[in-house]
Amino acid sequence: xxxxxxxxxxxxxxxxxxxxxxxxxxxxxxxxxxxxxxxxxxxxxxxxxxxxxxxxxxxxxxxxxxxxxxxxxxxxxxxxxxxxxxxxxxxxxxxxxxxxxxxxxxxxxxxxxxxxxxxxxxxxxxxxxxxxxxxxxxxxxxxxxxxxxxxxxxxxx
Amino acid sequence: xxxxxxxxxxxxxxxxxxxxxxxxxxxxxxxxxxxxxxxxxxxxxxxxxxxxxxxxxxxxxxxxxxxxxxxxxxxxxxxxxxxxxxxxxxxxxxxxxxxxxxxxxxxxxxxxxxxxxxxxxxxxxxxxxxxxxxxxxxxxxxxxxxxxxxxxxxxxx
Numbered sequence: 001x002x003x004x005x006x007x008x009x010x011x012x013x014x015x016x017x018x019x020x021x022x023x024x025x026x027x028x029x030x031x032x033x034x035x036x037x038x039x040x041x042x043x044x045x046x047x048x049x050x051x052x053x054x055x056x057x058x059x060x061x062x063x064x065x066x067x068x069x070x071x072x073x074x075x076x077x078x079x080x081x082x083x084x085x086x087x088x089x090x091x092x093x094x095x096x097x098x099x100x101x102x103x104x105x106x107x108x109x110x111x112x113x114x115x116x117x118x119x120x121x122x123x124x125x126x127x128x129x130x131x132x133x134x135x136x137x138x139x140x141x142x143x144x145x146x147x148x149x150x151x152x153x154x155x156x157x
Numbered sequence: 158x159x160x161x162x163x164x165x166x167x168x169x170x171x172x173x174x175x176x177x178x179x180x181x182x183x184x185x186x187x188x189x190x191x192x193x194x195x196x197x198x199x200x201x202x203x204x205x206x207x208x209x210x211x212x213x214x215x216x217x218x219x220x221x222x223x224x225x226x227x228x229x230x231x232x233x234x235x236x237x238x239x240x241x242x243x244x245x246x247x248x249x250x251x252x253x254x255x256x257x258x259x260x261x262x263x264x265x266x267x268x269x270x271x272x273x274x275x276x277x278x279x280x281x282x283x284x285x286x287x288x289x290x291x292x293x294x295x296x297x298x299x300x301x302x303x304x305x306x307x308x309x310x311x312x313x314x
Contacts, residue, residue: 005169010255012162049232051244055303075206087208089288098167100287131246137294146212
């Protein structure tokens with residue numbers, strides 16, 4: 001039997017300031033648009049890490065679903081975008097084994113250690129673990145979106 | 158003064174099997190191609206979370222740079238793709254405040270709790286924290302890639 005892997009502990013580098021105070025305010029489901037503006041405040045000790053970030057139009061934000069509640073009893077469920085269950089690794093559900101979230105935001109401008117961004121879907125005060133530059137796309141003709149494309153097609157028909 | 162945020166602890170959901178045994182084997186720098194095939198083994202207790210994942214052509218893999226060494230003393234450095242320093246949040250450097258990594262892989266096929274994927278840039282045995290479906294691109298005409306685009310232009314000239 002192989003030895004189990006250790007756990008890993010991470011410390012927030014900053015937090016999100018968002019117009020959303022409660023989960024039900026965040027747009028969800030098919031066709032949900034995340035156009036809200038907000039800011040990402042990076043804590044002073046990490047400000048140096050922002051050098052040259054303003055050259056990028058989009059950033060990946062890795063953050064924590066810190067108000068997602070207790071983990072579910074099963075790892076599949078029915079997302080807002082569909083009427084049938086799917087595995088958590090095939091959805092963006094906040095109720096997953098590790099409450100890690102990923103959002104691509106548009107970087108509008110930087111003011112010191114505050115990033116003004118568009119496309120926030122986080123609650124106000126959400127802890128941020130990392131930022132990374134968005135560098136490239138998957139060619140559109142190679143992209144398949146499984147159950148989500150099927151759910152969209154059903155809704156249109 | 159605002160209260161500090163807590164830390165967050167995560168447990169691996171699986172691990173990567175990759176052809177790369179050491180960091181120096183992983184392609185890096187300008188124009189590096191990540192075309193290597195590998196597998197992601199999801200641990201049995203999370204297999205249900207894979208339901209319908211095979212409908213997606215690409216997945217985000219959130220993983221841990223578990224062999225990145227001690228954190229650096231400063232949060233900026235010179236990446237392999239350039240000859241001048243940039244902040245860690247403007248690079249993909251493994252030496253960052255939280256050693257979290259993000260890779261988009263192409264899902265070739267699923268066999269039970271093993272995903273055969275293309276595009277691995279992880280070392281063999283790397284702990285995986287989460288998988289998410291890749292759903293959409295940023296329109297190419299809206300994408301700016303800062304220092305990286307500048308470094309590429311300098312190399313060509």
